[in-house]
Amino acid sequence: MSFAWPEALWLLALLPLAVALYFYLLRRRKKQALQYSSVALVKAAMAGAPAWRRHVPPALLAAALAAMIVAVARPEALVTLPSSNETVILAMDVSGSMRATDVEPTRLAAAQAAAKQFIAEVPSSVKVGIVAFAGTATVAQAPTRSKEDLIAAIDRFQLQRATAIGSAIIVSLATLFPDGGYDVAAFTFDRHRGPGGRFRPQGNFKPMPPGSYASAVIILLTDGQRTAGPDSLEAARLAAERGVRIYTVGVGTPQGSVVGIEGWSMRVRLDEETLKGIADLTRGEYFYAGSAPDLKKVYQSLNSRLVLETRKTEVGALFTAAAALLVLAAAGLSLAWFSRIL
Numbered sequence: 001m002s003f004a005w006p007e008a009l010w011l012l013a014l015l016p017l018a019v020a021l022y023f024y025l026l027r028r029r030k031k032q033a034l035q036y037s038s039v040a041l042v043k044a045a046m047a048g049a050p051a052w053r054r055h056v057p058p059a060l061l062a063a064a065l066a067a068m069i070v071a072v073a074r075p076e077a078l079v080t081l082p083s084s085n086e087t088v089i090l091a092m093d094v095s096g097s098m099r100a101t102d103v104e105p106t107r108l109a110a111a112q113a114a115a116k117q118f119i120a121e122v123p124s125s126v127k128v129g130i131v132a133f134a135g136t137a138t139v140a141q142a143p144t145r146s147k148e149d150l151i152a153a154i155d156r157f158q159l160q161r162a163t164a165i166g167s168a169i170i171v172s173l174a175t176l177f178p179d180g181g182y183d184v185a186a187f188t189f190d191r192h193r194g195p196g197g198r199f200r201p202q203g204n205f206k207p208m209p210p211g212s213y214a215s216a217v218i219i220l221l222t223d224g225q226r227t228a229g230p231d232s233l234e235a236a237r238l239a240a241e242r243g244v245r246i247y248t249v250g251v252g253t254p255q256g257s258v259v260g261i262e263g264w265s266m267r268v269r270l271d272e273e274t275l276k277g278i279a280d281l282t283r284g285e286y287f288y289a290g291s292a293p294d295l296k297k298v299y300q301s302l303n304s305r306l307v308l309e310t311r312k313t314e315v316g317a318l319f320t321a322a323a324a325l326l327v328l329a330a331a332g333l334s335l336a337w338f339s340r341i342l
Helices: 006-033 039-046 051-072 107-121 147-155 165-176 184-191 232-242 272-281 292-307 316-338
Strands: 075-082 087-093 127-133 137-144 216-222 245-251 257-261 264-268 286-289 308-314
Touching (some): 006 051, 051 316, 087 107, 107 147, 107 292, 127 147, 184 232, 216 272, 232 245, 232 272, 245 292
Parallel strands (some): 087 127, 087 216
Antiparallel strands (some): 075 308
16 A cells, blocks of 8 residues: 555554543543542442443544545555446558468467457447558548447458558547647657658647546557568557557567468467566566467456556545544443543
């Protein structure tokens, strides 16, 4: 547990003083009681209840005060809550290397099957969009709740040349923020202006903390290295500035696979370092899928994160409620035992 205002915890140092004041007043009360003309009358008045009962209500009040001080310090804890994600963008690699068979029957077929299962299990309240990318990136299906349209879009995938991971990220952002001014061509041109040049979205945009945008996420699946388009990590920084998390999924094997494309043969390897970098920049997570069953497990894990997610949440209200209950208990016991409220 952490605290947004930890300085307030110094107030807990006042509790020992309050306890000392309580015992001081208790001793003073006993001295005053001895001044009565008949000590026997005092003993008779105090004989109706065990001695420990007189200390319970004050102890409960002290505990309530401690809980209130902790609440003032604004405690934060990791709590599992229903996710607020409203839109998921599946950015899927359809480059020629996806024909490799190290993930059976092929990388693309395994990815299509896992994506369909993911769509079938995704909550009905969540919209899903599909971005297909190879040398360029296009919106294969705008965000929708129609699972039939999503599955049909996946079935239409056709293999193409090259791998433009950065383009996939920018097109995904453009899909989530249509008025944001995200454009792959403008980004590429701006990055070649020289030192200091950097693409910025249009409009009155203020960067957000990475991972803070809770309404949408991007799931990026690819099997290889970037061979075209904007720099992958620079594109990921755009997503980070929007607060959008990117969960990256690397499909393939570490040693890679040799594929033949139009008379050419080449070994395609998985660039895990870049995919991990994209996930780290955006406060997402990287998953490795070396087989079709692994890929399905990854999507199942991601699906569960869309329903429930663990995030740091302020829990001061719980301590405030506990303090209120302790005060009520102290007052109730005092009234029941001594016919007075404290």
